[in-house]
Amino acid sequence: MSTASDIKGYLSQYLTHKECFDLAKICFKFWKVRYHNMDCLIRLIRSIGWLASTSGRSVQYNVDYFTTIQDYMKMDSINIWVYDKLHKKRRKVTLRVSSDNRDNKKTEVSTFVNFIHQKVAYIAMKVLKTMLYMKAPVYTVYDNFLTLPYLALK
Incomplete structure (x- = not known):
């Protein structure tokens, strides 16, 4: 669904x-045929995450x-009441707070993605360490490595 979206x-x-959903189906069929072993790896790593989570x-x-x-x-x-100064009345606000119970499903679903992100x-x-060792200019575009263009030229 998210791929089609x-x-x-x-x-x-x-x-x-409908064509977007059909294209997403074709992409996933190709993935399963061409990279069927990768699907097994994904399920294995997700299962390890689920096992760890259900084991506390x-x-x-x-x-x-x-x-x-x-x-x-x-x-x-949880619901709290706050005073709305603009409308001069109390309003109920719902907050979502973390509990002490593990979310096994979210852990299972996100384990492989987080594993890949870390790798x-x-x-x-x-790569950055090697480039710095070589004193080579680096311009990063990765999420957590932000470089200003003028610094890449130094």
Whole structure:
């Protein structure tokens, strides 16, 4: 569904709503046929995350530079009353706060994605380290590595 939604966001001027969903289905069929072993790896890593969560543990990913700890908790809704100065009346506001209960489903779904993000960040850090060692200019476009253009030229 999210893939079809992304396709629709980019190609809605060229494709109908149904064509976007059909294209997403084709993409996933191609993925399963061409990279069927990758699907097994994804399910394995997701299962490890689920197992850790249902065992009452956080999921930890380790690389040379840092450790990522994933520990999703279920959110509870609480209501509080606040005074609205603009409308001069009390209003009920619902807040979502973390509970003490682990969210096993969210942990399972996000484990592989977080695993990949950490590996990509690690690769980016190794590349940066090598480039700095070589005193080569670097212009990064990765999420967590922001470089101003004029600094890349130094």
